[in-house]
Amino acid sequence: MLTALAPDGPDGVLLQAWGNNIRHGAVPAADADYQAVREMIEAIQIPMKGNF
Numbered sequence: 001m002l003t004a005l006a007p008d009g010p011d012g013v014l015l016q017a018w019g020n021n022i023r024h025g026a027v028p029a030a031d032a033d034y035q036a037v038r039e040m041i042e043a044i045q046i047p048m049k050g051n052f
Contacts, residue, residue, distance in 0.1 A: 002026040 005011040007025040015023045 003028050 002022070003026050005015060005025060007015050007023065015025070017023075
């Protein structure tokens, strides 16, 4: 699990070879972190059979 890696500990050497967005570690996502995605999905009209 990415959240278990320790960038300042024994995993630091491994993580330095990774991209900037992940090399400093990760934090667990909460349900609230996805609210913006839910709102976007509700606002977008996705073509479906019968509405195009």
